[in-house]
Amino acid sequence: MRLRSLLCLALSYGSALIQACGSHGQFRKWTQEELDELERKWGQEWGFSGISAFAHLEYHKCLTTPNELYDIAIIGAPFDTAVSYRPGARFGPRAIRAASARQTSFRGFNARAGINPYASWARILDCGDIPVVPVDNAIALKQMTAAFTELGQRPPSSTLQKPRLVTLGGDHSLSLPALRAIHEIYGPVRVLHFDAHLDTWHPAKYPSYWASEQARFTHGSMFWMAGEEGLLANGSLGAPSVHAGLRTRLSGLEDYEDDDEQGWVRISADEIDDLGTGGVVKSIMDTLGTQDPVYLSVDIDVLDPAFAPGTGTPEPGGWTTRELIRILRGLEGLNLVGADVVEVAPAYQGAGEETALAAAQVVFEILSSMVKRGLDEMGKVVDDVKDEL
Numbered sequence: 069m070r071l072r073s074l075l076c077l078a079l080s081y082g083s084a085l086i087q088a089c090g091s092h093g094q095f096r097k098w099t100q101e102e103l104d105e106l107e108r109k110w111g112q113e114w115g116f117s118g119i120s121a122f123a124h125l126e127y128h129k130c131l132t133t134p135n136e137l138y139d140i141a142i143i144g145a146p147f148d149t150a151v152s153y154r155p156g157a158r159f160g161p162r163a164i165r166a167a168s169a170r171q172t173s174f175r176g177f178n179a180r181a182g183i184n185p186y187a188s189w190a191r192i193l194d195c196g197d198i199p200v201v202p203v204d205n206a207i208a209l210k211q212m213t214a215a216f217t218e219l220g221q222r223p224p225s226s227t228l229q230k231p232r233l234v235t236l237g238g239d240h241s242l243s244l245p246a247l248r249a250i251h252e253i254y255g256p257v258r259v260l261h262f263d264a265h266l267d268t269w270h271p272a273k274y275p276s277y278w279a280s281e282q283a284r285f286t287h288g289s290m291f292w293m294a295g296e297e298g299l300l301a302n303g304s305l306g307a308p309s310v311h312a313g314l315r316t317r318l319s320g321l322e323d324y325e326d327d328d329e330q331g332w333v334r335i336s337a338d339e340i341d342d343l344g345t346g347g348v349v350k351s352i353m354d355t356l357g358t359q360d361p362v363y364l365s366v367d368i369d370v371l372d373p374a375f376a377p378g379t380g381t382p383e384p385g386g387w388t389t390r391e392l393i394r395i396l397r398g399l400e401g402l403n404l405v406g407a408d409v410v411e412v413a414p415a416y417q418g419a420g421e422e423t424a425l426a427a428a429q430v431v432f433e434i435l436s437s438m439v440k441r442g443l444d445e446m447g448k449v450v451d452d453v454k455d456e457l
C-alpha cells in the first residue's frame with residue numbers, strides 16, 4: 069500500500085496532473101472541466117502569496133527550457149563584484165521580485181499608459197536568474213554575454229518581433245554583456261542611460277599602479293568599453309546616446325571629453341528644475357527619435373537617496389520616484405529593444421522596500437512601453453486616458 073502511494077505520488081508529478089491517483093489509490097483522468105474548476109478555485113494569488121516570480125508571472129528558467137517561448141523575458145543577473153563602493157546588488161533581483169508582489173495580471177492596468185502589459189498580446193515570462201559566478205569576473209562577463217545572447221536570439225512567442233530582455237541587476241557592469249548580445253541582433257544601438265554617474269569612465273581614471281586587464285571591467289567603465297568595442301551607434305554620425313539625471317563629482321572636465329568622444333548627450337539632474345519633466349522628455353525624444361533601436365539602462369541611483377538609499381553609490385540631489393516615472397511614461401514612443409534596472413542593493417534600503425519598489429515600478433513602466441509599442445505596430449489604437457486622471 070505504501071509502495072503504491074509513493075508510485076502514485078511520483079506519477080502524479082511526472083504526468084503534469086493529466087492523471088492522478090484517486091482517494092482509493094486508483095489512477096483516473098482529470099477532465100478539462102475539472103482542471104478549470106481547480107484553477108478557478110485555487111489559481112488566484114494574493115500579492116503576498118505564492119513563489120516570488122516578478123509580478124507573479126509564469127516562471128521558467130529559460131536558459132534550460134528553450135521550448136518556452138516569450139516576447140519579453142524578465143531575467144535576473146545577480147552579480148556585484150565589479151562595484152567600486154558598496155557591494156550587495158547581487159541581492160537586487162530577489163528584492164525587486166519581492167517588491168513587485170502587488171503587480172498582477174488581474175490588477176495590472178497602467179492608468180498612465182492605458183494598457184495592462186500583463187494581459188495584452190505579449191507573453192512575458194520571469195526567466196529566473198543567470199547563475200553568474202561571484203569569484204571570477206572574466207568568467208562572469210563570459211557567462212552573462214553567453215546568456216543574454218542565447219535568450220535574445222530565441223524566436224518570439226508572437227510573430228511580431230524579436231523577444232526583448234529586461235534585466236534585473238546586479239551591478240551596472242551587466243550592461244556591457246547585454247549590449248554585446250543586442251549588437252549581435254541589431255548592430256550598433258543607441259543607449260538611454262538614467263544615472264547619477266557617467267559610467268563612461270576611462271579605466272585610466274581609476275588608481276592604476278596595480279592595474280590589470282580585468283580591472284578595466286567595472287560598473288563605471290562598461291559604457292566606455294561598449295563604445296570602444298563599437299557597440300554604440302556613432303554619435304559623430306548624428307546618432308548620439310543620452311545620459312539623464314547626472315550629478316556626480318568628476319575627475320575633471322576631461323571626463324566630459326571622453327564622454328563626448330563616444331557620442332553622448334548629457335542631461336543633468338538639475339535641468340529638471342528649468343525644463344520640468346516634460347522638457348526632459350522632449351530633450352530625450354528630440355535626440356533619440358522613435359525609429360532607431362534604443363537600449364534603456366536605469367541605474368536606480370538616478371533617484372535621490374531619499375527615495376532610493378538601497379544602492380551602491382548614492383549621490384544626493386537626484387530625482388524623485390514620481391519624476392522618474394513621469395519621464396519614463398513620456399518616452400513610450402522609443403523603439404526599445406532591451407532594458408535593465410540595476411544597482412539595487414537591498415541591504416541599504418529601509419524596511420519599507422522603497423528602493424526595490426521603485427525598481428519594480430520602473431520595470432512595470434518599461435514593460436508597459438514595450439507592450440504598447442507592439443500594439444501600435446499591430447495597428448491597434450490605445451485610448452489615451454491621461455486626461456481623465
Ligand SMILES: [Mn+2]
Nearest residue numbers: 240263267367
Ligand atoms: Mn551606473
